[in-house]
Structures are given as structure tokens and as C-alpha cells.
Amino acid sequence: MPTKLLSELKPGEKGKIARVRGGGSIHRRLLDMGLVSGSEVNVVRVAPLGDPMQVRIKGYHLTLRKEEAANIQVEVT
Amino acid sequence: MRMAKEITIALAGNPNSGKTTVFNNLTGARQHVGNWPGVTVEKKEGTCRYQGYTIKVVDLPGVYSLTAYSIDEIIARNFIVEEKPDAVVDIVDASNVERNLYLAIQLLEMGTPLIIALNMMDQAESRGHQIDVSQLSYLLGVPVVPMEANRSRGTQALLQEIVKMADSAVQPGRFRLDYGRELEEEIAKLQELISEDRELSRRYPPRWLAIKLLEGDEEVVKTLRVKQG
Numbered sequence: 001m002p003t004k005l006l007s008e009l010k011p012g013e014k015g016k017i018a019r020v021r022g023g024g025s026i027h028r029r030l031l032d033m034g035l036v037s038g039s040e041v042n043v044v045r046v047a048p049l050g051d052p053m054q055v056r057i058k059g060y061h062l063t064l065r066k067e068e069a070a071n072i073q074v075e076v077t
Numbered sequence: 078m079r080m081a082k083e084i085t086i087a088l089a090g091n092p093n094s095g096k097t098t099v100f101n102n103l104t105g106a107r108q109h110v111g112n113w114p115g116v117t118v119e120k121k122e123g124t125c126r127y128q129g130y131t132i133k134v135v136d137l138p139g140v141y142s143l144t145a146y147s148i149d150e151i152i153a154r155n156f157i158v159e160e161k162p163d164a165v166v167d168i169v170d171a172s173n174v175e176r177n178l179y180l181a182i183q184l185l186e187m188g189t190p191l192i193i194a195l196n197m198m199d200q201a202e203s204r205g206h207q208i209d210v211s212q213l214s215y216l217l218g219v220p221v222v223p224m225e226a227n228r229s230r231g232t233q234a235l236l237q238e239i240v241k242m243a244d245s246a247v248q249p250g251r252f253r254l255d256y257g258r259e260l261e262e263e264i265a266k267l268q269e270l271i272s273e274d275r276e277l278s279r280r281y282p283p284r285w286l287a288i289k290l291l292e293g294d295e296e297v298v299k300t301l302r303v304k305q306g
Contacts, residue, residue, distance in 0.1 A: 025146040032142035034176050058175045 004076055006041065006055070007069035014042040015074035022071045034058040035072060084243045085133040087156060089184060090168030091177050092139035095196040098226040099168055100136045103236070120152075127236045130243065135162065141176070143183045145296035157189050158281060164190045164242045166235065171201035171208055171223070185217065185252050188282035192238050193221045194231070218252045256288075263291060277304070 003018050017039045020030055034057050035041070042056040051066035090096040104123025121136040137156060138149035145151055157165060167184055169177040184191050193213070201208060214221040220238045224231030256264065267287035272278045277286070289297040 025144075028144055028146055029142075032144065032179070034179070058173075060173050060176060 001075040001077075003073045005070050006043075006064070006072040006074050007053070007066045009043045009074065009076070011043050011045050013076065014040065015076040017041055017072060018075050019073040020071060021073070026068060027071070030068065030071070033062055035062075041072075041074060082129060082243070083131045083133065084163040084239075085135065085160070086164045086166055086239055087135045087137050087160075087162040088166050088168060089137045089153060089157070089180065090139060090194075090196075091141055091170060091173075091180060094139065094168045094170040094177060095224075095226045096136060096139055096168045099166070099194060099196065099224070099232075099235075100134060102226055102229055102232045103132070103134050125236075128240050130240055132236075132239060135160075141180060143180070143187075144292075145294050151296060154187070157184070157187055162189070164192055164239055166192045166194050166239070168194045168196050168226075171195045171198045172204050172206065174201075174206075174208065181217065182252075182254055185219070186254065186282075186288065187285050190242055191219045192235070192242060193217065193219055194224050194226075194235055195221055196224045196226050196231075198223045198231075199225050199228075216252070253284075260291070264288060267291070277301075 004015070006015075006017075009015065017035060017037050019037055020027065020035055022030075039057055044054040044056050044061060046053045052063050053066065053069055054061055054063045055069075056062075088096050088100055100121065100123065103125050105125065123134050123136075125132050125134060135156065137153040140147070140150045140153050143150050143154040156162070165184055167181050169181060181191070181193060195208065195210060195213075198208070208223075210221050210223050220242070222231055222235045222238055224235065226232070255261065264284065264287045267290055268283045271281070271283040271286050277283075286297065290301075
């Protein structure tokens with residue numbers, strides 16, 4: 001299945017998280033917020049300049065910086 | 078005259094789970110219920126009386142997790158580990174159970190006497206979610222109290238569970254997250270080493286400490302370094 005970075009998805013696109021890269025506190029925080037492999041993620045909307053973006057994960061909305069979303073590999077469905 | 082028994086409970090929960098509303102319902106304090114992050118960073122305390130008990134209620138900062146990465150999380154977990162409250166009430170947003178229960182699992186891992194206050198039941202229902210409260214309680218091995226704190230519903234039931242927990246001998250929840258064979262082997266080894274140190278195992282739940290060491294938790298590693306010199 002093709003994988004993309006979450007930061008590359010457009011509003012309305014969705015997929016399954018394949019991998020969350022990186023380390024340290026931001027990485028841990030992303031995992032804490034439910035961005036773990038296997039989770040479904042939908043892109044809800046993206047700010048005019050492409051940053052930040054709002055996603056739906058585990059039944060709630062989360063806003064991510066583009067650089068954070070760029071650490072998340074998604075299998076597009 | 079009967080002496081009033083004093084107990085301390087801590088309120089934990091995700092930001093915006095209604096923690097401050099529950100705090101106000103319990104203590105009758107008139108405080109501003111705000112929506113900025115960090116609204117409860119200062120230590121907020123109140124008391125309430127119920128069935129001959131004086132209950133000291135400590136409002137912990139709202140957190141998603143109990144890692145060592147933010148000051149809020151460190152405050153919350155240090156209070157639980159070091160002050161050992163008689164019970165921790167975890168306020169869970171019923172309309173967002175999956176994310177909220179992540180914190181509940183971490184609290185269970187700390188071996189603290191836990192009560193889950195399943196708040197915002199009305200919102201969960203309006204979203205079409207039905208939660209089997211007794212099954213949840215059975216699976217986690219802790220009392221679960223459905224609440225609608227903004228309408229003052231469930232406060233009495235919560236107080237009853239708090240008093241019941243204080244009256245009985247503390248029995249930590251029987252729920253245990255299985256990390257798989259490889260990790261469980263390492264956890265077991267560390268846990269054994271920790272249990273040999275009497276002072277250490279009295280201060281920290283050995284399994285929790287073992288898991289935190291495997292995570293490379295900076296606070297825990299630092300504390301142990303200082304202790305061992």
C-alpha cells in the first residue's frame with residue numbers, strides 16, 4: 001500500500017498510521033495523543049498556508065504543526 | 078462525639094474532562110472554570126464533609142499522560158507517588174473514552190487506589206455512544222461512576238465510592254497491561270531487583286518503576302541516581 005507523510009494529505013483524505021518517526025518529547029507526546037501505528041487518521045482541514053493541520057484521531061480532533069505531521073507515515077486508504 | 082476521619086483524594090484527568098467542575102461540585106468552591114491550558118497548574122485544594130469523613134480534595138493539573146516531559150505531568154505523578162492519596166479519582170470524558178482511558182491505564186500501573194468518574198455521559202449519549210459501565214468497571218477492576226458534573230449529577234455516587242474505598246483495605250486494581258513476552262521478561266527482572274531494595278519498593282510500586290526505567294524516564298533515572306549516589 002502506498003505510504004505518504006501525514007503532512008502531505010489533503011482535507012478529506014484518510015489513512016492508517018504506519019509509523020511515527022523521531023524521538024524525544026515530541027515523539028512521545030504524539031504517541032500519548034493516540035497517534036500510534038494502526039490508528040485511523042482523517043485530515044479535517046488545513047490552515048491557509050498549509051500549517052497547522054487539523055486531524056481526527058480516535059474520535060477527537062487534534063491540531064498538529066506541519067513539521068510534527070511530517071514525522072507520521074500513513075498508509076493512504 | 079465521633080472523631081471525623083480525614084482522607085485525601087486527588088482529582089486527575091485529561092484537560093477539559095470536567096475536572097474543575099467536579100472539584101467545585103465536591104468542595105462547593107466558587108472558582109472560575111476556564112478553558113485555557115494550564116488553568117489548574119497551581120495546587121488547588123478544597124475540603125468536603127461526607128458521612129463523618131473530612132475529605133481533602135486536591136485538584137491535579139490536567140494531563141494526557143504521566144511521562145516526565147512536562148511540568149504538569151511531573152506534578153501530577155509526583156503527588157500520586159509521593160503523597161500517596163487515599164484514592165485518585167480519574168475524570169474520564171465519556172464522549173472521548175479511548176484517549177481518556179490511556180491515562181487511566183497509567184494510573185492503574187501506578188498501583189494507586191483508583192475510581193473512574195465517567196463524566197459527560199449526556200454528551201456521549203448524544204453522540205450515539207453507549208457505555209456499559211458495569212462491564213468497564215469489571216474489566217478494569219475499579220469502581221466506575223457515571224456523571225454529568227455540569228448538571229451536578231453523580232456527585233453523591235462518587236462520594237459514596239470514595240468513602241467505600243477509604244473504609245476498605247486498599248486493593249490495587251487487578252488490571253494489568255501485558256507488554257508481551259520480551260518486555261515482560263525484562264520488567265520481571267527489574268521488578269525483582271527493585272523489590273530487593275526495601276526502601277525503594279516502599280516508595281515506588283516496583284512494576285511501575287521497572288516500566289519507567291525501561292522507557293528511559295529521565296525523572297525516575299535521575300531520582301535513582303541521586304539515591305544510589
